[in-house]
Amino acid sequence: MIRFSRVSKAFRDPLLVDVDLDIESGAIWGLIGPGAGGKSVLLKIAAGLMRPDAGRVEIAGRDITGDDETALAQTRERIGMLFQNNALFDFMTVLDNVAFPLRRRGVADDEAEARAEKRLRAVGLAGSEHKMPSELSGGMQKRVGLARASVADPEVVIYDEPTAGLDPVTTSKIYDLLREDHEASKPTTIVVSSDVDALLSFAPRVALLEGGVLRYDGDAAAIAESDDAVVRQFVTGSLEGPL
Amino acid sequence: MSRTRDIRSADSPPAPPASAPDPQRVALLLRPPLLVGAAALGGARVARGIASLFAGTLLRAINRQSERGAVAEQMFNIGNRSLFFVAVTLGFIALVSVFQVCLQLNRVTGDLSKVGLELIKLMVHESAPSLTAMMLATRVGAGIAAEIGSMVVTEQVDALRMSGVDPVSYLILPRFLACLLMTPVLAVFAFGVALGSGTAMAYVAFGVNPSIFVDFSAVTAADVGIGVVKCFCFGAAIPVVSGYCGLTTFGGSEGVGAATTRAVINASLAVLALDLLLTVAGFMLFPPSAA
Amino acid sequence: MIARVGDVVIGVTREVGGIGVLMLQVLRALLPWPSMDARELWRNLYRMGVKSLPIILATAFFSGAILVVQSGIFVRRFGAEGLLGWATGYSTFREIGPILIALMFSGRVGSNNTAELGTMTITEQIDGLRALAIDPIRYLIVPRVTAMMVMLFALTVFGDFVAILGGALLGQVVVGVDTSVFWHSLFSNLGTWDLVHGLVKSVFFGLVISLTSCYFGISVRGGAVGVGRAVNASVVASAIGIMVTDCLLTLLMK
Numbered sequence: 001m002i003r004f005s006r007v008s009k010a011f012r013d014p015l016l017v018d019v020d021l022d023i024e025s026g027a028i029w030g031l032i033g034p035g036a037g038g039k040s041v042l043l044k045i046a047a048g049l050m051r052p053d054a055g056r057v058e059i060a061g062r063d064i065t066g067d068d069e070t071a072l073a074q075t076r077e078r079i080g081m082l083f084q085n086n087a088l089f090d091f092m093t094v095l096d097n098v099a100f101p102l103r104r105r106g107v108a109d110d111e112a113e114a115r116a117e118k119r120l121r122a123v124g125l126a127g128s129e130h131k132m133p134s135e136l137s138g139g140m141q142k143r144v145g146l147a148r149a150s151v152a153d154p155e156v157v158i159y160d161e162p163t164a165g166l167d168p169v170t171t172s173k174i175y176d177l178l179r180e181d182h183e184a185s186k187p188t189t190i191v192v193s194s195d196v197d198a199l200l201s202f203a204p205r206v207a208l209l210e211g212g213v214l215r216y217d218g219d220a221a222a223i224a225e226s227d228d229a230v231v232r233q234f235v236t237g238s239l240e241g242p243l
Numbered sequence: 244m245s246r247t248r249d250i251r252s253a254d255s256p257p258a259p260p261a262s263a264p265d266p267q268r269v270a271l272l273l274r275p276p277l278l279v280g281a282a283a284l285g286g287a288r289v290a291r292g293i294a295s296l297f298a299g300t301l302l303r304a305i306n307r308q309s310e311r312g313a314v315a316e317q318m319f320n321i322g323n324r325s326l327f328f329v330a331v332t333l334g335f336i337a338l339v340s341v342f343q344v345c346l347q348l349n350r351v352t353g354d355l356s357k358v359g360l361e362l363i364k365l366m367v368h369e370s371a372p373s374l375t376a377m378m379l380a381t382r383v384g385a386g387i388a389a390e391i392g393s394m395v396v397t398e399q400v401d402a403l404r405m406s407g408v409d410p411v412s413y414l415i416l417p418r419f420l421a422c423l424l425m426t427p428v429l430a431v432f433a434f435g436v437a438l439g440s441g442t443a444m445a446y447v448a449f450g451v452n453p454s455i456f457v458d459f460s461a462v463t464a465a466d467v468g469i470g471v472v473k474c475f476c477f478g479a480a481i482p483v484v485s486g487y488c489g490l491t492t493f494g495g496s497e498g499v500g501a502a503t504t505r506a507v508i509n510a511s512l513a514v515l516a517l518d519l520l521l522t523v524a525g526f527m528l529f530p531p532s533a534a
Numbered sequence: 535m536i537a538r539v540g541d542v543v544i545g546v547t548r549e550v551g552g553i554g555v556l557m558l559q560v561l562r563a564l565l566p567w568p569s570m571d572a573r574e575l576w577r578n579l580y581r582m583g584v585k586s587l588p589i590i591l592a593t594a595f596f597s598g599a600i601l602v603v604q605s606g607i608f609v610r611r612f613g614a615e616g617l618l619g620w621a622t623g624y625s626t627f628r629e630i631g632p633i634l635i636a637l638m639f640s641g642r643v644g645s646n647n648t649a650e651l652g653t654m655t656i657t658e659q660i661d662g663l664r665a666l667a668i669d670p671i672r673y674l675i676v677p678r679v680t681a682m683m684v685m686l687f688a689l690t691v692f693g694d695f696v697a698i699l700g701g702a703l704l705g706q707v708v709v710g711v712d713t714s715v716f717w718h719s720l721f722s723n724l725g726t727w728d729l730v731h732g733l734v735k736s737v738f739f740g741l742v743i744s745l746t747s748c749y750f751g752i753s754v755r756g757g758a759v760g761v762g763r764a765v766n767a768s769v770v771a772s773a774i775g776i777m778v779t780d781c782l783l784t785l786l787m788k
Contacts, residue, residue, distance in 0.1 A: 500649030
């Protein structure tokens with residue numbers, strides 16, 4: 001479970017303003033909104049990579065508001081994250097990339113490699129274990145990122161733009177992988193995407209963040225009928241409206 | 244951040260009463276002190292950041308949170324990157340210094356027999372450590388900032404933190420230890436190259452016999468001690484300063500370029516400032532006696 | 535090992551050749567009548583010169599101060615306090631001032647310049663200029679080369695002055711040589727030629743830094759990573775260029 005109460009963050013300009021959130025364990029939760037609307041900041045706070053200026057943050061039942069870096073690092077061990085540009089370690093092979101979080105959690109070398117290989121097979125990358133990330137296509141790099149994010153069986157998985165820059169077929173395949181992962185161990189799943197339609201059909205519950213303010217938080221199916229003109233315009237992609 | 248805000252408030256002060264002096268002129272008058280103040284504040288913030296990174300690195304070094312393999316790899320990187328560079332630059336500096344000194348002495352006294360003796364002493368406690376460190380600040384400092392900076396902007400540092408890795412132990416500490424160990428080694432190497440080229444210049448251009456030029460008798464234990472202390476101080480400062488510049492990179496690939504520039508400048512200034520401090524300290528601790 | 539040395543030699547030859555070609559192109563762009571975009575020139579003069587002033591002055595102060603204490607060691611040993619000003623001034627004006635200021639200038643301005651031109655190259659802005667029938671050499675490179683030569687000269691003048699001030703100050707405080715003795719020793723032993731010697735060098739250093747940084751900027755390959763690599767290579771090549779030029783000029787000018 002993840003709970004934000006009146007969370008604010010500013011860096012020169014306000015990035016998040018009094019955001020309240022409540023995501024129950026095992027849910028799939030989508031986040032949309034225009035660029036620079038505060039989505040990445042919200043993800044970084046939820047992942048324990050960044051501290052809010054004000055407000056309280058609870059992750060998996062633990063209040064991390066006043067935690068120092070060591071305590072935050074312990075919380076982060078229970079979270080997996082796929083970064084926007086994958087953030088694969090370019091000085092390691094694909095296999096080492098995926099096995100890295102396991103090794104750092106004290107898993108023995110052999111077991112870590114075996115589990116990483118299994119994850120790579122699951123995302124359809126058997127045979128690429130010993131390549132370097134730069135030798136892979138964009139879609140394959142994304143899969144390595146997916147494998148690394150969920151290899152350590154996290155309680156929370158965060159996906160930042162899992163389909164950015166990918167063609168429609170690859171996008172569907174990626175969402176299938178996300179669905180399989182969720183079926184397997186039911187982690188709390190947060191997905192940010194600018195591909196609104198694909199996300200709306202994947203996540204039962206979505207939120208819309210605009211200018212650091214949470215404009216919508218509810219059923220994905222009902223978002224087009226929102227009272228808020230900003231939300232309606234963003235979802236329908238109309239040129240007429242307040243945006 | 245505070246800097247831009249200060250300047251902005253100087254540009255557009257709140258609406259003044261009608262009798263107040265022209266706000267534009269006031270803003271112009273206020274600008275230099277504000278800029279200096281903002282620069283000082285910015286400098287203080289950077290200094291605090293560097294100091295806390297240095298303390299954190301030392302703490303982790305004491306707790307031995309580094310893999311030996313990583314340190315060895317960085318040592319190879321540093322040596323491999325800078326051997327040629329240090330040899331060329333120090334070689335040419337020695338050529339020029341010997342030439343200028345001999346030229347001037349020829350006009351004044353005409354006695355060139357002591358040039359090697361004195362230059363070797365100077366090289367041991369000053370030139371070899373400080374010039375090698377200036378070159379390392381350029382070569383190694385830029386490399387460290389570029390590597391770490393590009394890891395920051397591609398979110399690899401965040402990915403490290405998500406994998407349960409402390410970026411300071413993993414990225415800064417091996418470079419710190421490697422640079423600490425390699426700076427003295429490279430300074431000795433640079434000393435050798437400079438001695439060779441200086442001796443050659445003295446012989447070719449001024450006919451000073453190498454057996455007279457190469458004379459270590461003026462080098463005291465204090466000279467060697469000061470030289471070694473300087474090497475270790477510079478070797479500690481360069482990776483910490485440039486690592487700080489790399490870790491604080493922001494704003495895409497252009498940010499990496501800016502971080503690299505900052506690393507070269509800040510690491511060079513750190514070397515110069517430390518050199519002044521240590522030179523004065525050496526002068527006070529071991530006051531030179533009449534020859 | 536031999537193969538590596540061969541690679542280095544070939545690499546160095548190629549870069550030096552490229553920089554030489556760029557210099558010829560710059561010279562040709564100045565014919566038949568030296569003209570350049572005035573706005574671009576002013577912009578570069580300001581950000582390359584004025585903005586570097588604090589760093590250059592700090593560098594100069596440190597180098598003057600270090601030099602005077604080092605000279606102080608000799609002065610004490612030989613009991614020749616009257617020579618402190620001369621020794622400091624001689625080494626500052628002729629060598630240390632121009633070289634250290636040029637190294638810092640290269641680190642700040644040269645590397646920025648490579649990064650900027652490199653980013654313009656990989657984002658195809660240089661091709662965009664060509665498409666508008668604007669000669670990138672004349673529009674981008676010539677003002678930068680001019681600005682760097684002018685500004686490094688000017689900064690060296692300021693820097694020499696501050697270095698000597700720092701030297702006089704530390705000479706009094708640390709070495710214990712009165713400033714009046716220092717000034718007397720400086721002015722009675724050094725001629726205009728010692729100052730000019732260093733300033734001539736600084737103009738050539740400006741040329742070397744500008745051509746090197748522009749060359750590495752416009753020949754960037756391989757995206758954003760390539761820009762980082764080019765910045766690195768440019769700073770290193772400039773430092774080597776400064777040292778080699780210094781050696782040649784010293785031998786030529788005596």
